[in-house]
Amino acid sequence: MATLADIGVAAAINILSALIFLLLFAILRIQPFNDRVYFPKWYLKGVRSSPVNSGAFVSKIMNLDFRSYVRFLNWMPAALKMPEPELIDHAGLDSAVYLRIYLIGLKIFVPIALLSWSILVPVNWTSDGLQLAKLRNVTSSNIDKLSISNVERGSDRFWAHLVMAYAFTFWTCYVLMKEYEKIAAMRLSFLQSEKRRADQFTVLVRNVPPDSDESISENVQHFFLVNHPDHYLTHQVVYNANELAKLVEDKKKMQNWLDYYHLKYSRNKEQRPRLGFLGLWGKKVDAMDHYTAEIEKLSEQIMEERKRIKKDDKSVMPAAFVSFKTRWGAAVCAQTQQTKNPTEWLTEWAPEAREMYWPNLAMPYVSLTVRRFVMHIAFFFLTFFFIIPIAFVQSLASIEGIQKSAPFLSPIVEKKFMKSLIQGFLPGIVLKLFLIFLPTILMIMSKFEGFISISSLERRAAFRYYIFNLVNVFLGSIITGSAFEQLDSFLKQSANDIPRTVGVAIPIKATFFITYIMVDGWAGVAGEIFRLKPLVIFHLKNFFFVKTEKDREEAMDPGQIDFYATEPRIQLYFLLGLVYAPVTPVLLPFIIFFFGFAYLVFRHQIINVYDQKYESAAAFWPDVHGRIISALIISQILLLGLMSTKGKVQSTPFLLVLAILTFGFHRFCKGRYESAFVINPLQEAMIKDTLERAKEPNLNLKGFLQNAYIHPVFKDEEDEDEEGLIEDSDDEDCVVVPTTRQRSRRTTVASSNASRGSSQSPPFNQLDTGKGKPEP
Numbered sequence: 001m002a003t004l005a006d007i008g009v010a011a012a013i014n015i016l017s018a019l020i021f022l023l024l025f026a027i028l029r030i031q032p033f034n035d036r037v038y039f040p041k042w043y044l045k046g047v048r049s050s051p052v053n054s055g056a057f058v059s060k061i062m063n064l065d066f067r068s069y070v071r072f073l074n075w076m077p078a079a080l081k082m083p084e085p086e087l088i089d090h091a092g093l094d095s096a097v098y099l100r101i102y103l104i105g106l107k108i109f110v111p112i113a114l115l116s117w118s119i120l121v122p123v124n125w126t127s128d129g130l131q132l133a134k135l136r137n138v139t140s141s142n143i144d145k146l147s148i149s150n151v152e153r154g155s156d157r158f159w160a161h162l163v164m165a166y167a168f169t170f171w172t173c174y175v176l177m178k179e180y181e182k183i184a185a186m187r188l189s190f191l192q193s194e195k196r197r198a199d200q201f202t203v204l205v206r207n208v209p210p211d212s213d214e215s216i217s218e219n220v221q222h223f224f225l226v227n228h229p230d231h232y233l234t235h236q237v238v239y240n241a242n243e244l245a246k247l248v249e250d251k252k253k254m255q256n257w258l259d260y261y262h263l264k265y266s267r268n269k270e271q272r273p274r275l276g277f278l279g280l281w282g283k284k285v286d287a288m289d290h291y292t293a294e295i296e297k298l299s300e301q302i303m304e305e306r307k308r309i310k311k312d313d314k315s316v317m318p319a320a321f322v323s324f325k326t327r328w329g330a331a332v333c334a335q336t337q338q339t340k341n342p343t344e345w346l347t348e349w350a351p352e353a354r355e356m357y358w359p360n361l362a363m364p365y366v367s368l369t370v371r372r373f374v375m376h377i378a379f380f381f382l383t384f385f386f387i388i389p390i391a392f393v394q395s396l397a398s399i400e401g402i403q404k405s406a407p408f409l410s411p412i413v414e415k416k417f418m419k420s421l422i423q424g425f426l427p428g429i430v431l432k433l434f435l436i437f438l439p440t441i442l443m444i445m446s447k448f449e450g451f452i453s454i455s456s457l458e459r460r461a462a463f464r465y466y467i468f469n470l471v472n473v474f475l476g477s478i479i480t481g482s483a484f485e486q487l488d489s490f491l492k493q494s495a496n497d498i499p500r501t502v503g504v505a506i507p508i509k510a511t512f513f514i515t516y517i518m519v520d521g522w523a524g525v526a527g528e529i530f531r532l533k534p535l536v537i538f539h540l541k542n543f544f545f546v547k548t549e550k551d552r553e554e555a556m557d558p559g560q561i562d563f564y565a566t567e568p569r570i571q572l573y574f575l576l577g578l579v580y581a582p583v584t585p586v587l588l589p590f591i592i593f594f595f596g597f598a599y600l601v602f603r604h605q606i607i608n609v610y611d612q613k614y615e616s617a618a619a620f621w622p623d624v625h626g627r628i629i630s631a632l633i634i635s636q637i638l639l640l641g642l643m644s645t646k647g648k649v650q651s652t653p654f655l656l657v658l659a660i661l662t663f664g665f666h667r668f669c670k671g672r673y674e675s676a677f678v679i680n681p682l683q684e685a686m687i688k689d690t691l692e693r694a695k696e697p698n699l700n701l702k703g704f705l706q707n708a709y710i711h712p713v714f715k716d717e718e719d720e721d722e723e724g725l726i727e728d729s730d731d732e733d734c735v736v737v738p739t740t741r742q743r744s745r746r747t748t749v750a751s752s753n754a755s756r757g758s759s760q761s762p763p764f765n766q767l768d769t770g771k772g773k774p775e776p
Contacts, residue, residue, distance in 0.1 A: 179625075208223075428518065458563045
């Protein structure tokens with residue numbers, strides 16, 4: 001069990017690691033040859049030029065201005081200078097709202113820390129519960145004197161913790177409500193002021209029913225001309241181009257190797273590069289000739305695959321991107337049921353074109369339910385079986401575990417410094433290493449489920465990562481920790497005393513979470529700004545592959561906010577802070593430092609480094625709000641269980657009422673604000689349409705939308721047959737030939753109209769002409 005000395009050693013190691021990362025970053029960022037690594041966003045925006053293009057040779061590599069070394073910390077105030085409206089214009093609303101999550105952590109936990117340290121810490125410190133517990137052989141450390149463990153069983157002092165639980169809950173809910181209101185207003189304002197984008201006019205239609213007389217494209221066109229005659233503009237059917245995408249990707253890889261060998265040959269023209277196993281033995285061939293032949297072969301396969309897709313009806317999926325003349329028309333279609341059969345003609349807002357995950361569009365819609373059920377089962381086993389290796393490794397990352405598994409190391413681990421290092425630092429770093437590949441695994445699972453946008457993939461992976469952290473990192477660490485540390489006590493006590501011992505042991509685990517916060521939240525965040533991996537990769541690419549400025553720009557790796565990996569980590573800190581605020585307030589300063597430090601680092605990265613691949617207008621915020629509320633309710637339930645083991649059963653009704661009030665607050669916020677994140681108000685859409693018509697009355701919207709949702713593999717400039725994949729059948733000058741089914745309808749409708757003496761032309765005439773007016 002970690003003591004104050006162990007915590008001090010862990011803090012020293014992590015603070016030293018963070019300072020080293022920050023110092024290296026501060027020096028490397030001002031070197032000219034690293035400019036594209038630490039400021040790639042400004043290069044992508046075209047407002048920064050490379051300092052290595054001018055000046056003396058030495059000045060191209062090293063910064064010779066010694067005054068810049070004196071001001072090496074000026075990145076900190078610079079990261080805070082940009083106001084939020086300018087930040088939104090610069091990086092998008094997603095980035096700005098992501099930063100607000102860290103600010104919410106500060107808003108919640110700074111007042112809570114002040115209250116808990118001024119009220120609860122004195123209450124805990126002046127109690128004698130641990131002195132009495134020593135008589136029952138319950139292990140503890142001096143840091144536990146600051147926690148609820150030090151309060152005697154049945155003491156009236158527990159009412160202070162109950163009152164503080166109410167105060168913490170009300171304050172947290174107040175902050176969340178204000179933030180929900182603010183962010184909802186920011187989202188609506190952002191959408192209203194946003195530039196024209198194809199997804200504002202486009203709806204994704206899935207489960208298009210088959211028709212023996214019409215192709216998918218004709219079926220889609222006729223359906224929307226009939227049911228949305230005044231607003232339908234154009235459409236693009238969805239193709240299964242996954243095999244073609246693989247071929248295109250292989251061609252790009254071969255082209256990269258060809259460029260590399262051309263560059264190598266240009267540097268040494270005395271010998272043409274040759275290929276063999278590791279370049280040493282085996283049959284050797286001319287490298288450039290080899291890759292040229294491979295590229296030509298792949299180009300032929302790509303052309304054949306494109307022709308096959310155009311001719312094969314099976315390559316056309318029962319789905320299409322349908323674009324409308326107005327945002328209002330798209331909003332009506334996306335947010336309503338199209339037919340009486342709720343399983344056909346399913347409509348949803350089309351994701352932004354750049355965030356489409358195209359491979360999943362080729363999945364049959366009927367298979368998605370099965371895929372998601374399979375992934376639910378897989379995630380269940382992943383979550384509950386992963387706790388076994390975590391518990392095993394955590395047991396080894398302790399004095400007792402090392403002495404048991406490697407007795408010959410006992411003389412070393414018994415030394416004071418090594419003991420502090422093992423108990424204060426090793427468990428946190430081991431857990432961090434165990435979780436390093438988890439986000440990638442969860443993202444793969446989300447892709448298997450069939451989500452079609454990157455934002456939905458990330459939100460699903462983030463949800464599962466949060467559940468995993470809750471079960472394994474939080475509950476798993478508490479349960480396994482309590483079981484291992486108190487095993488001897490359990491064996492020597494009667495069954496009636498075990499619940500009391502568990503109640504005392506839960507807050508004792510706070511020392512482990514303190515070490516984990518320092519490893520992950522301090523040194524880990526400092527490592528984020530250092531950017532070691534992008535730094536190494538950029539210079540390797542720059543040396544081996546770069547020939548032109550375009551190549552150098554492609555070698556940059558600005559990265560982006562990996563929401564699915566970073567947001568669940570933030571939520572773990574919210575959970576720890578809310579759970580331990582009334583139990584062990586000593587944890588709060590470590591969490592507050594994380595939120596402040598991470599806000600500074602990620603603000604700098606968002607301004608100078610990250611280049612977001614898509615913009616969802618903060619669509620993830622309801623998930624963030626819901627997880628903070630769930631953490632609040634979990635903290636109340638755990639406090640209820642803890643208080644009951646401490647002889648304060650009468651506090652149970654008060655904590656149950658508090659949990660019910662918290663859930664009621666969540667329902668209120670969901671009903672009041674969530675619609676702004678899932679529904680596009682028709683009033684807002686109409687306002688924007690009206691303003692656009694007034695400003696640009698001659699806008700060619702069809703030209704803007706027609707090619708927006710073509711699969712990227714068909715946008716190759718070398719593809720001469722690209723236009724064959726664009727649906728032009730709805731052009732105003734194009735006449736659609738009616739199918740057999742349409743002729744049958746025409747006869748039926750015409751005879752019906754004649755019998756009623758109707759003078760109006762039937763809707764099929766609109767289909768024949770592709771226009772909104774009936775034929776004369």
